[in-house]
Amino acid sequence: MSKSSLDRILNALKDDIQNRQAGEKLPTVRDLMEQFQASPITINKALKALALEGKIVTKTGSGTFVADPVQRRETKPTAWQEITLGSRYHPGDNLREFMANVPSGCIPLQSGYLDPELQAVEALQTSLKAVMRKPTVWGWAPTEGIEELRAWFAHEAGGYVRAADVQIVSGGQAALSTIFSALTEPGQNVLVESPTYLGALAIMRSNKVNPIPVPSDAQGVIPEFLESAFQKSGAKVFYTQPRHANPSGATLSPYRRKRVLEIAEKYQAFIVEDDYLHGLTFEGTPPPPLVSENENHVVYLRSLTKSVAPSMRVGAVIAKGAARARIHSMSVVDGLFVSRLLQEAALHLLTSPAWPKHLKKLHQELKYRRNIALQELRHIPGLTPYTNPTGGVHMWLRLPEGIRAEEFTRAAERNGVIVVCGNVYFPAEPNGDFIRMSFGSVDPQTLKDGIHRLREVLENWD
Structure with missing residues (x-):
């Protein structure tokens, strides 16, 4: 029902x-x-x-x-809290709205997670059954994470990364919170690509850190603007998603990769590399992580939530030196350690024959759904993909001239389809009107129906 x-x-x-x-x-x-x-x-x-x-x-x-009257007592009003706490905007509001339940009857094209049919649920269930036989899975886990899982993440990162450089964390959002708490102080500036991941912006603002936008295009952050921003802001941290950036889908070009690393060395700065879509490149050969080329200046993070399932809240942060020590300390403060059960299940899944099979099928399905989205969008004049996505689950769409993103997003919801207003991804004023639309979070027919509803919105636009 x-x-x-x-x-x-x-x-x-x-x-x-x-x-x-x-x-x-x-x-x-x-x-x-x-x-x-x-x-x-x-x-x-x-x-x-x-x-x-x-x-x-x-x-x-x-x-x-x-129930008797005592058992069904009315909840006391909480209006007094508004006076006590004061009226202010909370930086997590946009993120909370993004994660809210979709209204009944609406097609959810806003999600950043895989369609349930594409998640590694069966393989994960097999892994959970296998590790549940171990009497230790409910016990204490090392604060850095179990050794074998850390070694797996280190091998995946490549270069001179070792297991000792890896900190296991509870997913990507927790990793970002730990990193920014460890590397920054309130009032400091942090450079970010513009547009960028709204969850990272929420963490920075919650920590009273100032996100400074650096212009980017379809080839990633623009090095000349990055160097200028370091000079003018005094920032010592740059946050970036070099592969399939959220929301733009841009992948940092080979020349720019080299320049970004050179600039970080020149200004003795950290690059926080958010490799949130590791393993989800479905077309072409993905470039290696930046950390594989410079592990001293790059603090690297990745999570399993995108490639496995949303509740597989296991990820890794890679760093060396004092940064590594501070990240470990902050991780212990934030949550002591990550569930050993989840770590053992993740390790079992990642080292099983089911894992490469899952990724192969996933790549085929995501490419198929990407192609469906591109085909359907050809029938909508003015709704233009910013890039041709080669990985991930979403695409960044420019709206026709004169149509505001906020107004379009509200109109789309009234027509029964949910997309994300592009404005929330900009740390300052938006440089255009965009929406983010997922092609990998729903089945193909639902995707077609959702895009058809977007077309109806534009056709009826006054």
Whole structure:
């Protein structure tokens, strides 16, 4: 049964409860099934939700009853908190809205995660079953992470990276939080590509660090502007996504890779390399990580959430010297250690024959869906891909002249399709009107339907 049907049953039951006395028995599950023409699973979901809200109580062998007044006491108002905390914009608001549930009936083309059909769920379940046999998986784990998993990430990074340089963390967002807490102080400037990942901007602003935009194009950050920004800002950290940048999809060109590393050395600065889509290049040969060419100036991070599944919150940070020590200390402060169960499951999956098979199938599917998106977009004049994506799950689309991103995003939602307003990815004023649209988070037919709805929005634009 759909979510809207479940909501309808819940609302009807709440109205019924309001008209009953405390302790009064509710109809049986069978009676409710007949009343609402619903399955026992749906009815039990509704009753469980009501029990969690404190509106009903279930007595084994007796039935379900209206909760007494004490059990269903109204929540006290929290308006006093606004006075105590003060009124201010929180830097995580955009990220929270981005992660919010999609309204019923809307097509979700905003997600940065794989379509559930493409996630490595079966292989991960096999790995979890295998490691659950170990009595140690529920116990303590080394604060740096288990040695074998650190060695795997080090080997993947290449160059002179060793297991001792690797810190296991709880996913990419946690990694960014740890890195910026370790490398920066409040009030300092950090250089970022413009546009850039909104989650990184949220962390910087939460830490009271100032993100300074550096212009980029389809070949990544522009080195001349990067050097000028280092000169003028006094920044000692540059945050970048050299492969399939979020949201633009740009990959740093070979010449610019060399120049960016040279500039970091010249200004004795750190490059924070966010390799969030490692393993998801589906066309062409991906360039190696920057850290493989300069492990002294590059602080590298990657996560498994994009390539495996959203709840596989396991990632790695690679650094050397004092930066490595500070990142380790901050990681311990933030969360002590990452679940040993997740680490062991990740290691089992990554070293199993299922992993390369999963990636091969994933590459084929993502390329197929990318091609569908490009084909459908050819029928929408003015909605132009910024790049031809060669990896990842999304594309960056420029809107027709005169159409504002915020207005278009709201109109798209009214027409039943969710995309991300491009403005949130700019650390300062946007340099154009864009939206980010995912092609890898839904099945092919849903993707076509979503793009068709975007076309309808433009066709009806006044």
